Amino acid sequence: MKKSIIILFLSSLFLTNVSCKDDKKDADDMMDDTEMMEADDNMDMDNDDMMATKKITVDLISKSNSTVTGNAVFTVENGKVTMVAALSGLKPGTHAIHLHETADCSAADATSSGGHWNPTGTQHGKWGDAKGYHKGDIGNFEANANGNASTRFETDEWCIGCGDPSKDITGKAVVVHEGTDDFTSQPAGNAGARVSCGGVIQ
Numbered sequence: 001m002k003k004s005i006i007i008l009f010l011s012s013l014f015l016t017n018v019s020c021k022d023d024k025k026d027a028d029d030m031m032d033d034t035e036m037m038e039a040d041d042n043m044d045m046d047n048d049d050m051m052a053t054k055k056i057t058v059d060l061i062s063k064s065n066s067t068v069t070g071n072a073v074f075t076v077e078n079g080k081v082t083m084v085a086a087l088s089g090l091k092p093g094t095h096a097i098h099l100h101e102t103a104d105c106s107a108a109d110a111t112s113s114g115g116h117w118n119p120t121g122t123q124h125g126k127w128g129d130a131k132g133y134h135k136g137d138i139g140n141f142e143a144n145a146n147g148n149a150s151t152r153f154e155t156d157e158w159c160i161g162c163g164d165p166s167k168d169i170t171g172k173a174v175v176v177h178e179g180t181d182d183f184t185s186q187p188a189g190n191a192g193a194r195v196s197c198g199g200v201i202q
Contacts, residue, residue, distance in 0.1 A: 063195055
């Protein structure tokens, strides 16, 4: 009789231990699932931040007694900045467009915008030239017989608000020139008067 009672007691103790272990395992599994869900949510939020699209429009106003006006739209997407500029009032032919170092177009000739944006301290040149180029050296575009033009530029060497001084175009200016950038003359390509200016990206 005593032996039966002992066996029943031991069996009950064993089942209790097994049940507790199973309960603990279930609780641990639930915690693991919750942590995985939270990690997935955080990853989704990070991906959303990386994939976020930002768009800023800059109005270009006439300078140097010109009639050149328009706008430049900057779009940030997938780690790249795309600029699309549309202008009117130009003389037919080739014109230069650059980013200048200060978003200040208050001077009548736009000289308040400073020189070309050149955070890496290189010489002026055509974008991508192994000899060097300014981060603001966008290049040239063509105006048609009616004085209208559009130009598009895309790069991963710019950002908006990233805080990297070698890439961040916040606080810069878009400047359109009367003439053509020859990509050779220092320090700015001998592109002539600044006929339109817009303070970029505040």
